[in-house]
Structure formats: structure tokens, C-alpha cells
């Protein structure tokens with residue numbers, strides 16, 4: 182199969198028929214074999230009925246329905262598991278992303294050899310204060326931390342080589358960082374393509390202010406797990422040792438100076454409190470490192486590595 186289109190949706194009943202008709206038109210014009218995987222993330226409107234209805238006349242439509250609302254990341258993760266097309270396209274259900282972009286995105290994966298291509302909504306049709314400015318800030322931070330030169334990490338319209346989506350696990354609010362996850366999984370050829378963005382036609386946005394806090398916590402987790410997930414002691418042990426060592430030096434200095442000037446009370450010296458804090462913090466960090474190692478050792482994935490190629494096995 183050429184293409185799997187994965188679409189997470191939450192209460193988008195009005196958009197679905199138009200979206201599916203449009204996708205069909207693009208696919209038929211280009212002669213692609215395809216499937217559309219609609220992941221209903223616990224909608225409370227008639228989205229699922231609409232999907233069942235659409236499937237009666239449009240064979241390529243497939244549906245997955247969550248019992249409750251788990252979030253966009255979970256929906257994408259399930260869609261990725263089910264996908265079988267050589268190229269996987271994700272897009273939002275609200276008609277803000279245009280299916281007309283599909284052929285060009287697919288071309289970049291198939292002909293230019295990109296592992297993944299992210300859409301870039303260079304011109305956005307969302308409110309400036311609530312979306313555009315926060316998004317610029319978010320993208321700048323993510324770009325710096327991950328060293329991936331993308332302008333728009335969070336665009337819903339993306340294309341992947343099938344093996345990329347089979348190698349990554351998306352949860353929490355991590356759909357914002359799929360390029361980072363892909364990079365950690367070893368897929369380095371990550372491209373960008375300017376895509377058309379349109380105003381939301383029906384319904385309302387499903388993401389409010391809380392997305393900022395959760396989003397940044399998830400970035401911190403990704404960076405930490407990617408680098409130290411399999412060796413937590415290297416992180417905690419380094420800072421623990423450093424802190425403990427500086428604390429120890431300070432203590433030695435304090436003890437020596439007590440002999441030199443016995444009248445100067447230790448508790449009157451700031452260095453005394455600093456030394457105490459550093460010694461305590463150091464041993465705490467060390468302990469966290471050991472606990473982390475124990476957990477990592479017991480994890481069923483401790484020795485699962487992503488194998489890129491196999492020969493004769």
C-alpha cells in the first residue's frame with residue numbers, strides 16, 4: 182500500500198465527511214493505494230457514527246475508537262501501530278490541514294529519501310496571542326534543545342517513512358516532539374515543507390493554556406530519557422559526586438579555619454550552611470541514581486534496542 186493517512190479526532194463530526202471526500206479525491210487523482218485510519222479519541226458527539234457511515238461507501242476508511250479521551254498523542258500512537266502504508270501521513274481532522282499537500286509530502290519521503298517531513302504553517306490562521314506567539318517561543322526552545330532545525334515542530338501535517346512510526350512511542354503531550362523522538366530513534370534525515378494552513382471551519386480548538394506546562398515537562402522527559410534513560414547513574418552520579426566533593430572541600434576548609442581561629446563560630450559562617458546543603462544534596466542525588474539504575478534494570482525494555490537492519494537472521 183502506498184499511503185496510510187492517520188487522523189486523530191475529538192468531536193469533529195462536522196468536518197469528517199468533507200475531509201474524507203477530499204482525501205479520496207486527491208488519492209484517486211494520483212492513483213495511490215491508501216487507507217485512512219480515523220482514531221476517535223473518545224468523542225462525545227456523533228463522530229463515530231459518522232465514521233461508520235462513511236465506511237459503508239468508502240472502503241479505505243478504517244476506524245479505531247477509544248473508550249474515553251486519552252489525548253492526541255495516544256490517538257496517534259494507536260494509528261501508527263495500525264498503519265501499513267509505505268508512507269504514513271498524519272493530519273488534523275479539523276480541515277486546517279489540506280490533503281492537497283499529500284502528493285508532495287510523499288514525494289519527499291519516497292524520492293528524496295527523507296525519514297520524516299514536517300509541515301510548516303508559515304502563514305497561520307489562528308489567534309495571534311493564544312497561538313502564534315507562544316508557538317514561536319515553543320519552537321525556538323525545542324530547536325535549541327534538540328538541535329533539529331525545524332520552524333514548526335507541532336504542525337499536525339507530517340509525513341513519515343513507515344519504519345519511523347513503528348520505532349517510536351508517543352504518549353502524554355509528546356505529539357509536539359515527534360521529530361525529537363524520531364531523532365533519538367536514529368532517524369536523522371528530517372525535512373520541512375511549507376504547507377497551507379486554513380482557518381478552523383467547524384468546532385473549536387481542543388488545546389488550552391495547560392498545554393504549555395505539560396508540553397515543556399514532556400520535552401524535559403524526552404531529553405532526559407533519550408540521553409540517560411538507560412544509564413541514570415551517569416546523570417545523577419555526576420552531579421551527586423560534584424556536589425558532595427565541593428561540600429567536602431568546604432568542610433575541610435571550615436575545620437582547618439576553626440583550628441586557626443577557634444572563636445569564630447561555625448554557625449555564623451555562610452560557608453557552613455553551603456557545605457551542609459551540598460553534602461546532603463550530593464548524597465540524595467547519588468541515591469536517586471542508584472534507585473534509577475535499579476528501576477532501569479528491572480524494566481522489560483532494558484535491552485531492547487532499535488535494530489536498523491538484519492542480514493540472514
Ligand code: UDP
Nearest residue numbers: 189190191222252253273274275386387388
Ligand atoms: N485531538 C484529539 N484528542 C484530543 C484533542 C485533539 O484527537 O484530546 C485532535 C483534534 O480533533 C484535531 C487535532 O487533534 O484533529 C488537533 O486539535 P486542534 O485542532 O484542536 O488543535 P489546534 O489546531 O488548535 O492546535
Ligand code: MG
Nearest residue numbers: 273275277381
Ligand atoms: Mg486545529
